[in-house]
Amino acid sequence: MISLKNAGFSYGTRAILKDVNQELAAGSFHFLTGPSGAGKTTLLKMCYLSLMPDSGAIEVLGQDVSRLSREQVTQMRRRIGVVHQDCQFLNHLTIRQNIALPLLVAGKNIEDYMDNLEDLLAWVDMSGRADAYPEEISGGERQRLALARAVIMDPDIIIADEPTGNVDWEMGQRILTLLVELNKMGKTILLATHDLNLIRSIKGRVPASVLRLKDGHLSLAGARL
Amino acid sequence: MISLKNAGFSYGTRAILKDVNQELAAGSFHFLTGPSGAGKTTLLKMCYLSLMPDSGAIEVLGQDVSRLSREQVTQMRRRIGVVHQDCQFLNHLTIRQNIALPLLVAGKNIEDYMDNLEDLLAWVDMSGRADAYPEEISGGERQRLALARAVIMDPDIIIADEPTGNVDWEMGQRILTLLVELNKMGKTILLATHDLNLIRSIKGRVPASVLRLKDGHLSLAGARL
Amino acid sequence: MSFNPLTLLFGDPSSDQVVPPKGNSAWLTGFASGAMAFIAVFALTLSLAVGRLADYWSLDLARTATVQIIAEGDSLSAQSDAALRVLRSTPGIESAEIIDKSEQLALLEPWLGSNLPAESLPIPQMIDVRLGEEGPDVDSLILRLKAEAPDASFDDHSTWRAPVLAASQRLRLMVALSLALTAMITVIIVVLSAHNALASNRGIIRTLRLLGARDSYIARAFVRRITMRATIGAVLGMGLAMLAVVSFPRQPEANGLLSGMSLSGADWVYPFLVPVLVGISAYAASRLAARYHLHTVT
């Protein structure tokens, strides 16, 4: 689904990623961890086509990202659900409208997805807040809202950047369970987190690998947890 | 330092806090925990004079907050250092300038604080990024920057809303150590967090109490950890 | 980023939702384009009025000439008839009429007084000549006049015309310049406020992009909203300006001097071009601004 081939990236002269090689197979579940400022968000941004590698290549859904037309980028983004670290919403739309936004911009008929939408709201425990506006909800609620928005389009790949940083342990488990179920349905999951307990708690539920980013290099850290 | 007396608060008709009574003594260290959406941020906002209680009273630094003039509110804010959950910075200023902002707006001579500032930058491991702009730093770096800004004015009270949500365990420990040292210097600390491991890790270093907010009520949860 | 401008009119309402209905810049865009439309319509009306005035001054003078015959008695009337014949048979001359003595005296009144001994004055015979679009061949006309009516002299007012013509051309230039400037400023204000509207919504553009919105979808939503605001503002501004123009005190009898601000006949069409101009520039400006912001937002 996603394959990084000697991918490198720098902001100006600061090299963040150096020769990263990694293959994320379809239907796999990966955690991405590493110290703050290591470049996790940067790596995820390359996977969701928001940044292009400086060197090497990245293939997403079988296509080299640097060779995509704008239209292809758009089409591909509709197949990737993303929870951004700084969850951005449209403040003039309600929670429900924000969750439905990917459907709207893709020209889907929102009526067809209403059940799905209400289920999702219930899953992230936001049913009671669906008609509030983004500025009226708490930090953890924003993260849950972002997750709901990421999965509404039934994407092939789900990329989540620290989706549990502001929620309590129970809610974190609930979110993880949702992701595990989606993974079981065949979706590829890439989840950046600092929370080692969260990573440990998945043991025995799905086969997940843990990638550790440090000093610009990516290594498999599964054994050490 | 802070005392809540039958404090109640609602957003519209949704009651968030009901008859909260709590006394935070000078020099005490308190964790505030509770499920996402329980009202932690709301409670903190009342402590740093950003919201007023609907009923009951809140005293901060010995004064009833509802009786303060605008000038008194300003003076009081300079004695309270806050790490907001959504860290807001001035994007046209550098990291260093952002950290120095509370000094600037209080009319202090920034030269006098230069050593302090560089020490703080080093403590939160941001020395190398001090001339970057807020939009060029990572989520965890933002939180560390916010903490540095909160303590630069040497405040009497430090209120931190989820200051470790986006940093790794080592950085979280480092931040906690900084707060513990500030507490030992006599500052009152109020820290909202979901991370029970963080709370557990303070045991034996300073006497800290854990407040648990649920269904609008605040209870002491120290014994249960 | 290509899309059918017709969607502006029929549009898919869904894409509108993604633009905040009232932003910081909504009022500014609407009001600025309204105010500029107001000024533009005012300048336009002024320009039309001045144009009419200048036409009156220059054209009227340019298309008249006078023939004056200084003689007495029979010779005078014979030469008058001869001159009239010559003039009427000259191509380029529309009409030639003897000016009535009483009419002539009326014109002389301010200098000679009204109690003139009218009949006793040996004042010359004047012939009022109206020239056609093309005008006659003046040199050959003078030769022929000399032959038929030796005491006749032809005066095409060219010495009088020059300064009036120059003045009216200066006035025209001045007003045309003001009009051009107003139009230019209107367009720039609309461009800047379109740019401002998009700049203050960069966050929304970024979010929509990442959610898989096409550039054309985002552009369409903004372009429609901005064009609407600017056009509605301009229509209101135009309406107010027209109201002001219509209710302006007017004195139709003084039309030689200045009949006030007014629009006549086909002139009523021009003010309506102002909101069209504003609409088109808002459309073009917001498309360009959208293209710019869509390409600089990552």
Added chain:
Amino acid sequence: MSFNPLTLLFGDPSSDQVVPPKGNSAWLTGFASGAMAFIAVFALTLSLAVGRLADYWSLDLARTATVQIIAEGDSLSAQSDAALRVLRSTPGIESAEIIDKSEQLALLEPWLGSNLPAESLPIPQMIDVRLGEEGPDVDSLILRLKAEAPDASFDDHSTWRAPVLAASQRLRLMVALSLALTAMITVIIVVLSAHNALASNRGIIRTLRLLGARDSYIARAFVRRITMRATIGAVLGMGLAMLAVVSFPRQPEANGLLSGMSLSGADWVYPFLVPVLVGISAYAASRLAARYHLHTVT
């Protein structure tokens, strides 16, 4: 939120840092105030030029009169002298001069031709009378003239004056209205862009507040920045407009008709009032807007 306006000039530079140097709205504020200053100066110059023109038309006519004496030979010169004496001794009359026959004939040229048998014409004697500010008591003057010079008639041009006066007053009104409108629109545009500048920086206001900034500190920073931008824009706009005015083609010899756009003497002061007006409105508007946003931001 009270602070000394003098800090605008001397200011503490530190508080400036907290306002983004160039925001979405910086260009808009500067350009809009510049453009409006340009239009205002243009309108002002036009208004001054039209004012002079109207003065020329109405005042000049109002302050002249003519006495005409129809008589022959000795009677004529005797009556002329008598009339002159009467006129020169009448309070409210500044001067009275016999119009030279050749001058008079020059005026009559277009109607009578240049080859007039000058001396043989029994044209009347004309006296050019200049009236003072107040003007004479016309009725008693006419009676006295009748007594001393029975063939003299007094004409104060009132029939000619009325339509010219009416037209020039209409023109004045029109231009004054345009000027007032321009000033009003300038102020509103400045107010709106000050509001826009503050609205797009609400996040900064909120952050500064929470960090312990006084309202007056925040207001000062924004007010200074916005006032500066608007004033600099207005100065540039005024400069450009003055350049345009100065380089406008002019024909001083045609001053009766329209000497072009120009400023003379004390008129040069007025354009400088435009940036002052803009500066003051920007200052007031941004203070009000700052007060508003500081009170609505929590």
